[in-house]
Amino acid sequence: MRTHRVDVLVVGGGAAGMAAAASAGGEGARTLLVEEGSRLGGVLDQCIHPGFGLHRYREELTGPEFAARLVAELAGVEVWTGQSLLEVEPERPRARAVGTAGAVEIAAQAVVWATGARERPLGALRVPGARPAGIFVAGLAQRLVNIHGLLPGRRALVVGSGDIGLIMARRLHLEGVEVMGVVEIRPYPGGLLRNVIQCLDDFGIPLLLSHTVVEVHGRGRLSGVTLAEVDETGAPRPDTARFVAADTLLVSVGLVPEVEGIPFAPRDPTTGGLAVTSRLQAAVPWLFAAGNCLAPFDLVDTVAALGARAGTAAARYARRELSPAPAVAIGRGPGVAALVPSSLVPGEEATLYLRASRPLARAWVAVGAGIVGRTVHGVRPAEMIGVRLSPEETEALARAGNATVEVIPA
Amino acid sequence: MASNAKRARRRVAVIGAGVVGALIARELSRYGGEVFLFEREVDVGWGVTKANSAIVHAGFHEQPGTASGRLCVAGNALFPEVCRELGVPFQRIGAYVLALADGERAAVEDLRARGEELGVPGLALLDGDEVRRRLPHVNPDVVAALWAPTVGITEPWALALAAVENAVDNGVALHLGEEVTGVAVEGGRVRAVTTGWGTYGVGAVVNAAGLAADRIAALAGVPVPRITPRRGEYLLLVDVPPSLRPAVLFPVPTPHSKGILVVPTVDGGLLLGPTAADLAPEEGEATETTAEGLARALAGARRLVPALPVGNVVKAFAGLRPEPAGGDFWLGRTGVRGFYQAAGMRSPGLTAAPAIARGLAAEIACDLGLALRPSFSPLRRPPPRVAGLPPAEWDALIARDPRYGRIVCRCNRVTEGEIVEAIRRGARTVDGVKFRTRAGFGRCQGGTCTDRVLALLARETGRDPEEVSVQGPGSALVVGRVR
Ligand SMILES: Cc1cc2nc3c(=O)[nH]c(=O)nc-3n(C[C@H](O)[C@H](O)[C@H](O)COP(=O)(O)OP(=O)(O)OC[C@H]3O[C@@H](n4cnc5c(N)ncnc54)[C@H](O)[C@@H]3O)c2cc1C
Ligand SMILES: Cc1cc2nc3c(=O)[nH]c(=O)nc-3n(C[C@H](O)[C@H](O)[C@H](O)COP(=O)(O)OP(=O)(O)OC[C@H]3O[C@@H](n4cnc5c(N)ncnc54)[C@H](O)[C@@H]3O)c2cc1C
Numbered sequence: 001m002r003t004h005r006v007d008v009l010v011v012g013g014g015a016a017g018m019a020a021a022a023s024a025g026g027e028g029a030r031t032l033l034v035e036e037g038s039r040l041g042g043v044l045d046q047c048i049h050p051g052f053g054l055h056r057y058r059e060e061l062t063g064p065e066f067a068a069r070l071v072a073e074l075a076g077v078e079v080w081t082g083q084s085l086l087e088v089e090p091e092r093p094r095a096r097a098v099g100t101a102g103a104v105e106i107a108a109q110a111v112v113w114a115t116g117a118r119e120r121p122l123g124a125l126r127v128p129g130a131r132p133a134g135i136f137v138a139g140l141a142q143r144l145v146n147i148h149g150l151l152p153g154r155r156a157l158v159v160g161s162g163d164i165g166l167i168m169a170r171r172l173h174l175e176g177v178e179v180m181g182v183v184e185i186r187p188y189p190g191g192l193l194r195n196v197i198q199c200l201d202d203f204g205i206p207l208l209l210s211h212t213v214v215e216v217h218g219r220g221r222l223s224g225v226t227l228a229e230v231d232e233t234g235a236p237r238p239d240t241a242r243f244v245a246a247d248t249l250l251v252s253v254g255l256v257p258e259v260e261g262i263p264f265a266p267r268d269p270t271t272g273g274l275a276v277t278s279r280l281q282a283a284v285p286w287l288f289a290a291g292n293c294l295a296p297f298d299l300v301d302t303v304a305a306l307g308a309r310a311g312t313a314a315a316r317y318a319r320r321e322l323s324p325a326p327a328v329a330i331g332r333g334p335g336v337a338a339l340v341p342s343s344l345v346p347g348e349e350a351t352l353y354l355r356a357s358r359p360l361a362r363a364w365v366a367v368g369a370g371i372v373g374r375t376v377h378g379v380r381p382a383e384m385i386g387v388r389l390s391p392e393e394t395e396a397l398a399r400a401g402n403a404t405v406e407v408i409p410a
Numbered sequence: 411m412a413s414n415a416k417r418a419r420r421r422v423a424v425i426g427a428g429v430v431g432a433l434i435a436r437e438l439s440r441y442g443g444e445v446f447l448f449e450r451e452v453d454v455g456w457g458v459t460k461a462n463s464a465i466v467h468a469g470f471h472e473q474p475g476t477a478s479g480r481l482c483v484a485g486n487a488l489f490p491e492v493c494r495e496l497g498v499p500f501q502r503i504g505a506y507v508l509a510l511a512d513g514e515r516a517a518v519e520d521l522r523a524r525g526e527e528l529g530v531p532g533l534a535l536l537d538g539d540e541v542r543r544r545l546p547h548v549n550p551d552v553v554a555a556l557w558a559p560t561v562g563i564t565e566p567w568a569l570a571l572a573a574v575e576n577a578v579d580n581g582v583a584l585h586l587g588e589e590v591t592g593v594a595v596e597g598g599r600v601r602a603v604t605t606g607w608g609t610y611g612v613g614a615v616v617n618a619a620g621l622a623a624d625r626i627a628a629l630a631g632v633p634v635p636r637i638t639p640r641r642g643e644y645l646l647l648v649d650v651p652p653s654l655r656p657a658v659l660f661p662v663p664t665p666h667s668k669g670i671l672v673v674p675t676v677d678g679g680l681l682l683g684p685t686a687a688d689l690a691p692e693e694g695e696a697t698e699t700t701a702e703g704l705a706r707a708l709a710g711a712r713r714l715v716p717a718l719p720v721g722n723v724v725k726a727f728a729g730l731r732p733e734p735a736g737g738d739f740w741l742g743r744t745g746v747r748g749f750y751q752a753a754g755m756r757s758p759g760l761t762a763a764p765a766i767a768r769g770l771a772a773e774i775a776c777d778l779g780l781a782l783r784p785s786f787s788p789l790r791r792p793p794p795r796v797a798g799l800p801p802a803e804w805d806a807l808i809a810r811d812p813r814y815g816r817i818v819c820r821c822n823r824v825t826e827g828e829i830v831e832a833i834r835r836g837a838r839t840v841d842g843v844k845f846r847t848r849a850g851f852g853r854c855q856g857g858t859c860t861d862r863v864l865a866l867l868a869r870e871t872g873r874d875p876e877e878v879s880v881q882g883p884g885s886a887l888v889v890g891r892v893r
Contacts, residue, residue, distance in 0.1 A: 001805065133840075136860075215701075220881070220883070260821075
């Protein structure tokens with residue numbers, strides 16, 4: 001097997017990986033970016049709608065346009081597409097990849113993990129009934145439509161109001177598919193408010209909050225589903241059950257970080273993603289991570305910013321400039337549904353990204369029992385809240401030995 | 411004409427390409443004579459064979475003196491050889507029957523006594539402490555267990571597919587998508603079978619039609635009671651840590667079934683189930699799951715293993731046991747000469763299948779006067795599989811065909827080369843590719859690779875994507891083009 005030597009290996013060529021590779025390369029590190037697909041972009045490639053890059057480029061771009069900007073920043077980075085990273089050794093930054101030219105061993109000084117997330121399948125919800133053709137996770141339907149030019153069905157229902165589901169409801173509507181509605185078990189939408197307005201309201205597509213799919217029908221192809229309202233505990237109310245005829249069910253019920261390639265690296269129990277410090281460094285010191293493999297992010301600008309940070313840190317680690325530092329665990333207090341990172345390095349700047357567990361008009365985000373506090377307006381679980389901490393604040397939290405985050409109604 | 415009739419008398423029609431019919435066709439291909447294998451689905455193994463516990467039972471659950479008991483023990487003994495010849499996964503991981511209360515101790519002892527009477531090798535009774543030592547993850551209330559080292563796990567549909575491939579290599583004519591609608595009997599002897607495509611003169615008919623076997627028997631005028639579909643619901647977990655899947659776990663059986671089990675799969679998952687609920691005879695296609703069934707499957711499994719990683723559930727499904735009235739298999743000769751039963755294949759039908767096939771083929775060969783064919787080869791060349799292949803061998807494969815370096819299914823590490831090979835060997839549908847390669851069987855359940863599998867199926871078979879189905883007619887994956 002050939003051995004290829006680099007300073008920084010970046011795994012995954014989506015927004016996070018490209019931004020990481022660009023910044024590691026910009027630091028002067030010999031950088032290799034490995035992507036399994038035939039081209040770079042990751043999920044951006046299939047998102048032909050506008051709404052990307054308002055922060056990073058101060059322009060509203062489509063997904064492929066945003067990806068093209070990042071590709072242009074990769075000067076000096078070695079890029080391998082059509083190459084899958086198979087495994088990384090637990091003891092040292094050595095990895096094995098495979099492609100049509102065979103297997104390659106990659107010896108690096110540091111690795112940035114940026115493999116994104118997969119969609120949760122319907123089966124994970126244990127919805128009873130049949131399993132006919134016509135059930136698609138929303139991102140798969142998005143690729144069929146936007147990349148392959150194929151229509152998944154004629155009469156569709158969307159379960160789960162995550163952003164992909166909302167965007168696909170509109171996309172199918174525009175393609176002449178009858179979209180019966182978007183079903184959401186929670187009393188509030190799972191996606192961004194702007195997507196609820198621009199994808200559903202503007203086209204008269206109903207959003208059925210506090211509803212769920214209780215049974216799937218059809219042999220061969222889907223014939224319909226039974227919907228029901230749910231009570232406060234999320235349990236379906238049998239008296240509200242009704243049948244909706246449809247040949248297509250799009251499933252948008254969450255993303256799961258894809259971290260199976262590095263089973264030795266501890267995961268964050270609340271996000272399921274890789275556990276990292278505020279440097280985006282894993283428990284294994286040569287491993288860094290960014291993007292949806294930490295937790296599903298709503299905005300690509302955030303993902304790219306994390307990628308850049310991880311790439312810089314990895315390059316510095318490869319140059320032996322990143323001295324080891326103890327990190328303080330970040331606790332998840334009431335009101336917090338998900339939080340990145342898992343721990344803070346005292347005396348360094350850090351950004352916390354968190355999702356609240358319910359919508360609030362005004363909230364007080366408190367860290368360390370009020371050592372740090374921020375007021376946030378219009379809190380929505382769909383939108384990540386960013387809390388930037390100064391070096392003094394992280395130092396103070398470490399000294400107090402308490403970095404628990406709470407979201408309190410205010 | 412006379413020679414045609416003579417030829418027809420040496421012809422055998424096997425109805426149903428489940429694991430039973432597939433293995434029978436393969437065994438028949440050892441002999442001279444012609445074999446037709448009719449299957450109404452567009453692929454092999456899509457009946458009972460695709461949704462069951464996939465356990466190669468030891469036999470101790472059966473009653474001494476029954477065909478199912480004798481053939482289960484004999485089939486278990488044949489499994490290693492058959493799976494080796496055909497290149498099918500088989501892992502003899504053993505099983506424990508757990509007694510979780512003092513009142514269940516007697517049941518476990520009874521199973522051992524039954525098993526020993528049937529000749530099941532290696533059975534041992536363990537006390538609670540020994541079980542807790544061996545299986546730290548099981549319910550700590552365990553008071554005793556029966557250990558059965560010959561129990562194994564396999565992939566039933568893979569066995570059916572491989573057996574058919576080998577049978578076809580040995581001259582069997584496979585007729586997929588062809589439903590048998592008539593069996594002609596004259597003078598107390600079978601003469602022909604009729605399908606939607608034509609009539610075939612035959613000297614023997616084997617009824618291996620699974621849940622439809624009662625209807626096939628009726629076509630031939632063989633009086634049989636009806637088959638009751640008994641539904642079993644399951645939850646499938648993927649990527650389960652090895653510490654949670656050392657062996658098959660059974661509770662003590664109920665009068666109705668073997669109970670709800672925790673069963674490792676050959677590719678690192680766990681099956682929880684099955685439940686047991688009798689349906690009406692006409693509900694032979696009712697493979698829907700129910701809320702109560704899934705809840706019962708989970709509760710039953712948690713009784714054995716309290717801490718199951720339910721977050722790893724990716725799928726719920728149900729299978730239908732073809733429960734014969736009388737409780738035992740329907741096997742062999744009937745009142746109609748030339749009409750043979752291989753039906754009523756309740757559990758342990760999968761386990762018994764190799765032994766049933768061997769015995770029945772010999773019986774038919776004897777009745778029709780067929781001699782062994784020296785050119786028969788029991789070996790199938792298994793398709794390459796990159797998952798688990800040593801790096802140097804994988805590299806050599808890629809050097810021969812670069813498509814083996816292009817991963818399509820990341821969850822189960824399946825390459826384009828393997829998918830193309832599956833299509834070459836007969837996959838025509840998305841499920842056909844899935845059951846042959848495991849692409850789409852993993853943690854994302856096809857969310858990442860289904861569009862690429864579709865594109866490969868369309869490309870390799872020269873069809874438009876709209877013409878590709880998930881599981882045969884009426885199950886198109888996509889319905890048209892965007893405008
Ligand atoms: C449908 C949809 C709509 C969105 N809409 C918007 C929007 O309007 N505005 C906005 O700002 N944000 C939006 N987002 C969010 C944002 O785009 C994503 O969070 C971001 O693009 C994720 O980037 P990533 O690099 O973490 O992951 P991905 O883009 O998923 O990239 C991961 C890459 O890693 C590769 N990979 C994985 N495993 C391996 C391996 N073993 N070897 C090699 N390569 C591997 C994959 O092939 C993939 O290319 C949207 C997201 C989705 C899914
Ligand atoms: C829930 C459950 C759990 C089980 N667990 C186990 C286990 O762990 N171990 C074990 O040993 N056994 C087990 N079994 C039993 C085992 O699965 C069956 O005995 C075995 O799969 C039966 O195979 P078969 O070929 O007889 O039936 P099938 O696989 O159903 O094959 C019959 C075929 O005939 C075809 N057919 C029907 N009518 C016609 C027609 N008119 N023309 C042409 N084709 C026709 C059907 O399409 C079908 O493909 C279980 C069964 C169930 C349901």
